[in-house]
Amino acid sequence: MTEDAHLRELVDFVTEVVSEAVEALRSFPEGYLPQESQLPRDTEALPLGQFDFSDILAEAMVQAFLAEQIRALPERVQTSFLNAGSVIGQILANFGVSQDKSPLPDVSLLLDEDFRNLMLAAGQYAKEVRESDDLDDADPVGFGKAAMSELLRRNIAARAPYARMLTTLLGEDALIWLTAASERGSTNLQPHEFSRDGWHRLSEIETQVSIEHELTMMDPSLEIVSKCVVTASWTLVALASYMDPACFLGEHTTRILSQRDGQFTFGGGVGSRVLQSFEPGRMVPLLGILADGLSDPLLSAADLMWIAAGLARVRHVKVRHQEATPLTSDRFGVFLSHRGCDAKFELASTFEGLPAGHGVFLDCMTLPRGVINRSFVYKSLTNADSVVIVETEHFRESQWCLKEAWLSDAMAGRGLLRVERLSLPDAMALVRSHGPATRRQSGDPRHVYGITARVLRDIGYWARRPNLHSLQEAGVSAEPLSSLRALLDIEPAPDDPAWREALTTAVLETLERVVAAAPDGEPVDLWATALQFALAAFGHESQARSKDEVRRGVDQLNLVLKRLLERGIHRDREFRSRAPAYLAFLAGAVAIQLSGFALDERLVPAVKAATCGAAVLHGQLLLLDAREPGAPRDLRLRLAAALIASNVGSVGIIQNAWDEVHKGEVDGIPLEVLPCVTMHPGMEGLQTIGNATT
Structure with a gap:
């Protein structure tokens, strides 16, 4: 065969x-929901350490x-x-x-610090178990079983497509x-x-x-x-x-x-x-x-x-x-499937008169938050009530357009949405007439846990290093952090423009002093603590999902910093010229993501001002200008890649249609996954987009 x-x-x-x-x-039966039973178990007879x-x-x-x-x-x-x-x-x-009785770790795993640490910890733990006098209770908390299972998972995953x-x-x-x-x-x-x-x-x-x-x-x-x-x-x-x-x-x-x-x-x-x-x-x-x-x-x-x-x-x-939390996704009234070179400027111009919160989807006007482009496009289309396929001269030359049309027809055939095929003038007329009546239904992320309080509680906790605790333990002066620490110690006044301006000044001044005190990022604890204080500043009055979510956000911020230092990005001349703004950009990106892209509107001006010169905050997304080739663009793309690799998705790029940066790759990250505003001729003059590029 x-x-x-x-x-x-x-x-x-x-x-x-x-x-x-x-x-x-x-x-x-229609509307069926599975019952959610409790697994019958004798928990007294099965202690924690044997939960395998x-x-x-x-x-x-x-x-x-x-x-x-x-x-x-x-x-x-x-x-x-x-x-x-x-x-x-x-x-x-x-x-x-396949599995082997005693598989050797994949070479790539041996280069991974986390895997090596886990392997060493598991070996040390096994040694202690063998030397234990109480063999019946040698693994009382189950670390040995959990560690060996994790090592096996990672070893197979390294070899499996x-x-x-x-x-x-x-x-x-x-x-x-x-x-x-x-x-x-x-x-x-x-x-x-x-x-x-x-x-x-x-x-x-x-x-x-x-x-x-x-x-x-x-x-x-x-x-x-x-x-x-x-x-x-x-x-x-x-x-x-x-x-x-x-x-x-x-x-x-x-x-x-x-x-x-x-x-x-x-x-x-x-x-x-x-x-x-x-x-x-x-x-x-x-x-x-x-x-x-x-x-x-x-x-x-x-x-x-x-x-x-x-x-x-x-x-x-x-x-x-906790009780299970129902979730909803963003929904749109109309999804516009179109060929950019034929229709982008014309369709974008129809958005000028639409009210805020309208439900018409156009990719350059509705940016993805925390997701890659392919996922965002399909998710938005499948969450639309109707799809308008704008039939223009070059529509069928685009694989993306053909795929959107295919999915639209497949869903319409199952009664999941409506499809219309219109000329460009008719599509523009539909947006102008029907658009004002549509409403974007935003998803409910259920963010209920304060960001700032948790960051400040953990900043001196020994188990959450690198932070203020490890900085002081190393005997390093925390004086460069003093102005921002002092401001965070007083009652916040987010409704007061003077307080917000003082917050911006304190963030930038602190970051500038930290870079001056430790230009090579050593000790990393100083830079990490400064970024955590900046995160606490931007997170005032905003909510995350949970304590664990906030801690995970801090871990992501530390990971971005680690990548920045390991890759020498902090030595880049462009970075040095605006180091406080670029560092504020990192903290702002994590704050926005933790808030579920719903950062308190009163703090938005502070983030905008602190990141000015590094990024543009538009629609709760930090956009990096990648329109002009050169050192600034190269640096910004590397920063975007470092954030994406650290699971922070609140960053995007602005590019020109005649210089499509997103078709490249930086530090192993394909840029096509990034949220992207692609500027076609004339679009800079549109109020709805121009505000995001100035």
Whole structure:
């Protein structure tokens, strides 16, 4: 059999699996929601240190519960689930990915500081366990099991294609199960081996960049294989959305929660995870559209991935033991699908008279926040009530335009939106007449936790270094920080313009003094503490999701700083010329992201003023001007790449249509993932865009 025949056979099998899954899901009543049971467990007999998969599964009560849950499902559900998992397992096996009794770490992992630290910590812990007098209680908190599981996950992920996508969609242990021996003769994934712990990360830019890179950098001859893996993975997600989450035992195990500077935080049970659920009713059309796109050469694996993510609807997110929080996405009344060189300026000009909060989507006017471009475009289209395809001379010469039209028709055929095909003059007339009546429905991020108070509480905490504690411990003077510290010690007055101006002055003065005191970023604690104080300043009156979210934001800020110093960006002449503004830009970007792109409007002028000369704050997004070639552009692109690599997605670029910077790559980051305002001739004069470029 030829290679083409093998690929056709694979596509046919995956199509059959999807069809079987759709039929299984249609057997559920309309509006069905899975019950959310409690896993029956004798927690007294199972101490924290034994919360690993084998111990949980060994309990008779758990086995009986799982058997009952599976029997209650339509038979096709489990069959489809196993078949979809087998497709992925077999593809991984064909890539030579398998488990070994004593696998040596991948060379790339040995160069990774976090992996080395974890390996050393696990080895030291194992040594202490062997020397312990109490062998029955040698691992009382379960660190040994959690560390070894994490090392195995990372080792397999380093060798497996699609690793980030699979662990995000199917659970952090998915690669372990998909490469393990199976009694069925081929590897697969059982429902109880599944986990939803990565679903919430689909909204994070670093996750999206990683998945995009995995899918777009594969050998083009394997594009069909990649599309099959994406489709099979989302089939598993769809089927899991109809199951009782208590079946997913992987969500109950002990694991490493975070790792920073050789320190580890770990915990067990669902209370240690952020768990997201999807609306089951959206999964049938999602699978149907994926099946249609599987054999269509117009669409790539990356297209299918983000089309599916756009079509999926989040039902709720549960953080720790809090009540599940319903979430909604931004919605638009009209999505304008157009060819930029034919229609961008004309369509953008129609926005001049629209009221604030209108619901018409045009890419250069509605910038992505915290997501890559491909994901943003498909998410916005799938969240529109109608799509207007602006038929112009060069529309069909653009692959992007053809893909938007394909998805629009696929959704319209399933009653999910309306499609109109209009000439450019008719589209402009529609925007002017219908646009004022539309409203953009903003998503509800449920940000309820104060940013500033948490940053200031942690800034002197020994376990959150580098910070003020580690700075003082090293005997380094904190005097350069004095003006901003003093201002943060008094009652904030965000309604007072004089206070806001004093805040801006204190931020810039502090950052300037810190750079003067430690021009090479040594000790890093001084620069890190200054940035954390700046973050606290910009975060006044703004809210994040949780304490953990704020701490994660500080970690991201420290990571950006680490990358900046390691790559020598701080020595760049352009950076030196505006160092306080560029450092304020880093702190401002993290503050905006933590606030869910809803930074308190009273603090927006302070961020604008502090970052002036480095970036432009427009629509709660910090835009870097990349229109003119030269040293400033080169630096700004490197800063944008460092932020994206650190999972901060509140930054974008402004470029000219005749010099498309986003087609390049900087420090390993493809710039096409960045939010981008592309300026076509005449657009600088438009009030709605010109304000963002001056």
